[in-house]
Each structure stands twice: as structure tokens, then as C-alpha cells.
Amino acid sequence: MSECSCPAEDISSRLLAWYRDAGRALPWRNTRDPYCIWLSEIMLQQTTVEAVIPYYERFLANFSSVAALAAAPLDSVLDLWAGLGYYSRARNLHKAARMVVEDFCGEFPADLAELQRLPGIGRSTAGAIRSIAFDLPGPILDGNVRRVLCRLHAVTTDPRASATEKQLWQRAESLTSVSRPHDYAQAIMDLGATLCTPRQPRCPLCPLRAHCQAFAQSLQGDIPVRHKKPPVPKRAQVVLLLEDQRGARLVRKRPYDGMLGGLWEFPAAPVEAGETTTAVISRLLATLGVCSAPEPVGVVKHVYSHFALTCTVFRCRVSLLPQVAKEEDRQWVPPTELAALALHGAHQKVLKLVTEKTEKDKM
Numbered sequence: 001m002s003e004c005s006c007p008a009e010d011i012s013s014r015l016l017a018w019y020r021d022a023g024r025a026l027p028w029r030n031t032r033d034p035y036c037i038w039l040s041e042i043m044l045q046q047t048t049v050e051a052v053i054p055y056y057e058r059f060l061a062n063f064s065s066v067a068a069l070a071a072a073p074l075d076s077v078l079d080l081w082a083g084l085g086y087y088s089r090a091r092n093l094h095k096a097a098r099m100v101v102e103d104f105c106g107e108f109p110a111d112l113a114e115l116q117r118l119p120g121i122g123r124s125t126a127g128a129i130r131s132i133a134f135d136l137p138g139p140i141l142d143g144n145v146r147r148v149l150c151r152l153h154a155v156t157t158d159p160r161a162s163a164t165e166k167q168l169w170q171r172a173e174s175l176t177s178v179s180r181p182h183d184y185a186q187a188i189m190d191l192g193a194t195l196c197t198p199r200q201p202r203c204p205l206c207p208l209r210a211h212c213q214a215f216a217q218s219l220q221g222d223i224p225v226r227h228k229k230p231p232v233p234k235r236a237q238v239v240l241l242l243e244d245q246r247g248a249r250l251v252r253k254r255p256y257d258g259m260l261g262g263l264w265e266f267p268a269a270p271v272e273a274g275e276t277t278t279a280v281i282s283r284l285l286a287t288l289g290v291c292s293a294p295e296p297v298g299v300v301k302h303v304y305s306h307f308a309l310t311c312t313v314f315r316c317r318v319s320l321l322p323q324v325a326k327e328e329d330r331q332w333v334p335p336t337e338l339a340a341l342a343l344h345g346a347h348q349k350v351l352k353l354v355t356e357k358t359e360k361d362k363m
């Protein structure tokens with residue numbers, strides 16, 4: 001990493017001057033309430049501002065304070081989170097709300113180490129909350145800031161490598177404004193989101209252009225260095241949409257302690273190596289005690305962070321309710337209520353596919 005040729009204060013003051021005129025107007029910027037700032041920061045992890053805004057507003061309409069969120073059942077939180085993805089964030093949100101109420105008397109801490117004790121809050125999110133909610137210096141190194149710093153200092157090593165990451169944190173700390181941490185945090189995040197974008201950064205408009213070593217060397221397109229991702233493992237499953245005479249569909253709730261815990265899904269079974277789809281659907285029908293012939297509907301694909309899933313979808317109409325629906329974690333849900341159910345992302349796609357097929361069949 002090459003040395004910075006200009007004082008951190010100059011970079012910081014240029015950034016703040018730019019932010020005064022060009023900063024984004026976002027719903028969570030009308031408040032200093034740590035609860036709202038925390039909520040927005042958790043929602044924004046790996047999610048775009050556009051996707052977050054309606055969820056943020058719905059959450060606040062339903063849970064107006066950290067105490068209200070802590071008092072709510074986890075299922076209500078998961079229902080409101082449905083569709084936003086990365087559901088461990090919702091579970092951690094709920095756990096953290098309970099910790100704030102129980103361990104911090106309902107007040108968010110301003111201390112970085114204490115903030116990081118709360119589930120779902122890492123070093124960068126703690127820095128963002130401390131800066132934005134409390135106006136106290138807290139370094140940030142989220143994806144946007146990492147990209148800006150890599151370009152500013154022409155970092156040509158993998159930014160995720162531990163030695164580079166350590167240096168980037170030092171850069172982040174030295175740039176963080178001591179006099180205006182609230183504005184600085186939002187300014188550097190906005191610069192990364194609006195000008196120093198992953199592709200085609202808008203350098204002619206950038207307030208840091210004069211100091212940017214990547215710009216000086218025409219390296220913006222090559223920095224940050226993209227590390228090669230290993231191929232994503234593939235998995236397959238058969239999904240069965242059982243429909244009763246009223247059009248209600250059978251769903252089951254996933255165990256709380258596993259992946260996508262607490263979310264709903266249609267009955268499904270994995271396709272193991274060497275198995276045919278026909279064998280798996282027969283096994284699934286037998287498990288559910290269903291004798292009717294399944295009708296193929298189509299295929300949906302869904303990519304998780306650590307594997308790619310292919311769902312082969314069948315539907316089956318049943319006149320008698322299979323006994324399995326009486327088990328605690330399963331229930332028949334009328335079509336009008338399915339949209340509001342916290343189905344996980346892959347099975348939301350399954351529902352969309354089946355709904356479209358049903359509409360097409362009617363035409």
C-alpha cells in the first residue's frame with residue numbers, strides 16, 4: 001500500500017463540504033434515535049437502500065421502540081422481514097433488542113465494545129451506530145468505504161486479506177472526523193454509494209479526485225482487486241405444493257435453530273446423489289400420506305451465499321387432508337394469507353411460479 005500524500009484532515013473536510021450539498025435524503029436521516037439508526041444499519045447490510053426503505057418504514061410502524069421489538073414474538077419479526085433475505089439478521093435483531101432491554105435498561109450503548117456485544121453488530125456497524133446516533137468517532141469499513149479507501153490509496157492487494165484489512169482499518173481510523181463524526185460517516189458511505197461506485201466511478205464529480213491515487217494512475221477500474229470466488233456447490237430439492245378443496249396449501253415451519261429458522265416453506269425433500277426426481281417425489285408423497293398423482297409445474301433456482309439450489313416443483317390436489325397437517329409445525333394456509341406468510345426466498349419463487357401457472361391454466 002502506498003503512503004497517503006495528503007493530510008487526512010484535508011480529505012475529511014473535502015468530503016464534508018461535498019456531503020453538505022450532495023448527501024442523500026433517507027428516512028433514517030431525520031432522526032438521531034439509536035434504535036432507528038441501528039435498525040437501518042442492520043437492514044442495509046448486503047441490501048440496497050431502495051429495498052430497505054419500505055421494510056424500515058413498516059418495522060417502525062409496527063415496533064416503534066426497542067422495547068416494542070423486544071416484547072414482540074420472533075414470528076412477528078420474521079413475518080415483517082419476509083422477502084428482505086439474510087434472515088439471521090432478523091433473528092439477531094430480535095435477540096439484540098432483548099439484550100438492550102435486559103442488559104442496558106432499554107438504552108443503546110455508545111461504546112464500541114459494548115455495541116459489538118449485541119448480536120448482529122460487527123466492528124463497522126458499531127462504528128456507524130456510534131458515529132451517526134451519538135456523534136462520537138467510530139471508524140467504518142463497510143463495502144462502500146472499503147472500495148473508496150482502496151482506490152484512494154491505490155491498494156492493489158486483496159482487500160479481504162488480513163494484512164490489507166488491518167491497514168484499511170488504520171486508514172479508516174485516521175480519516176474519521178473527530179469534530180463531525182455524524183456527518184463524516186454518512187458522507188463517506190454516500191460517496192461510495194453514489195460516486196465511487198463498483199463500476200464506472202464518476203471521478204470528474206468526486207471531491208477526493210485530487211488526492212486519489214487510483215485516479216492518478218487510471219486504476220479505478222482495477223481496484224479493489226477482485227478475488228476469485230471458489231465455485232458454489234449445487235444442491236437440488238423436490239418441492240410439493242399440496243392444495244386442498246378450498247385452495248389452501250400445506251406449509252411447514254423450519255426449526256428455529258437451523259438455517260432459515262422460523263421461516264415457512266412448502267413440503268420439500270433433497271435430491272441426493274444418484275437419486276431421480278421421480279424417486280424423491282414418491283418418497284415425499286409417502287411421507288405425507290398422499291396418494292394423488294403429482295403434476296409437474298417447473299423449476300426455480302435460488303442462490304444462497306454458500307450454495308445454489310434448484311427446486312423442481314410439483315403440485316397435487318387432495319380431497320382429504322393428510323394427517324401430517326395436524327402436526328404442530330404444519331398448517332393449511334388459504335391463498336389470501338400465503339402472501340403475508342414468512343416464506344423463505346426460494347419458496348417465495350416457488351409460490352410465484354405456481355401462481356403464474358395457475359393463472360395461465362385458467363386462460
Ligand code: SF4
Pocket residue numbers: 148151152195196197201202203206207208209212213214215220
Ligand atoms: S476519484 Fe474516482 S476512484 Fe477516486 S475516490 Fe473519487 S470516485 Fe473513487
